[in-house]
Amino acid sequence: MKGLQRVDSRRDLRDFLALTGRLYAGDERFVPPLHATVRAWHRQGVPMFLLRRGGRVVARTTLHTDAALDAKLGRATQLFGLTEFERDAAEELFDGIGAAGLDGGREAAFGPVSLLPNQAGGIITSGFGERGFIDSAWNHAYYPDAYEAYGFTRRFESDTWICPVPDEPVFAFDDARIGAERLRVHRGDRRRIGEQLPILREMLNASFTQLGYYTEISAEQLAAQTDGLAYLLDEALLLYVTKAERPVAFVLCLPDISRFIAKIGGNLHPFQQLRLLATRSRYRREAVLIIKGTVPGEQGHGYMRLLSRELHEGLRRGGYHTLRSTYVERTNPGSAAQYVAMGGRPLHGYTFYGKDLA
DSSP states (O other): OTTEEEOOSHHHHHHHHHHHHHHTTTOTTOOOOOHHHHHHHHHTTOOEEEEEETTEEEEEEEEEOOHHHHHHHTSOEEEEEEEEEOGGGHHHHHHHHHHHHHHTTOSEEEEOBSSOTTTSBOEESSOTTSOOOTTSOOOOTHHHHHHHHHTOEEEEEEEEEEEEOOSSOOOOOOTHHHHHTTEEEEEOOGGGHHHHHHHHHHHHHHHHTTSTTOOOOOHHHHHHHTTTHHHHOOGGGEEEEEETTEEEEEEEEEEOOHHHHHHTTTOOOHHHHHHHHHHGGGGOSEEEEEEEEEOTTSTTSSHHHHHHHHHHHHHHHTTOOEEEEEEEETTOHHHHHHHHHTTOEEEEEEEEEEEEOO
8 A cells, every 4th residue: 555554563553653742742732632542443443554764654544434424425435534644744645545445446535534524533724823622633734735735625614613601691592481392401410421321322313414424423432432521521511401301402512621631642541540530620611512413303493592501601600711612514604603602713724635536
């Protein structure tokens, strides 16, 4: 595959993880993926590759496929993710990705996705002066130029957002509707998170199925993505509403521990977990909105406004002053309306990339 070497040994995996420490040395705007997550993917057999020059690693990537995303995109697609590279290594890396796709009978390449676009991935195309945050991307400014010079085109262009937490409520909801429509707002519960996650998964899959990049999240995928959620959770920031006992809308925010993860280089080993647990109050001034949605048939009825009102009350009472959001597609202005109402602004331009391999 034109110079790409499969990560086989423990040393290879250490080199794979170490590359970002060199590429982003001393730059805490970059928030690396957790080492434990990358190691788990390697154990599960996700193909990982290095590009070396003279024994020195200059690029890395995963090369994987997903049948459900193939069906969604309508073609056999070579996926790539965790993709990092020195400026002058881009062309050789992309050659290797294309060769792998052609060897596997793939029609197109798409990424970076880790491991799927409904989990994480993408790159930022603007806002490089603003730091990254958990569940989002941050990369050098030469990345989009390198992709586009090679012939990749932007897919699912989006923005991340940053908002001040207003001192006064900005979302109104007619409380008379709560009794009339048998509505109930539920909050996160660390002791019951195992019971609440399946409820969230059902709403998540229903809410996002119409999006072009979204494939259904399995129970196993959600469990892996939310591993450790219970000890990070601020219970006032996980909310969902039921209507006549049927879940119809949800929102999940987490305290923003990005600065901590950046400082430790993504290596959240047991000692660092204890440090984070002991100092977590320091990271309850900024929050990240990870995901929100309303199930089909209930969209447009104002239930997200009810949740937004309760969420922002929780943020104010918790002493948070800033809310960031993971990417929102530019074709979905309704989802960004909440941030506009809060006085927010786009933070990073965001995109995935695709390329035909014929």
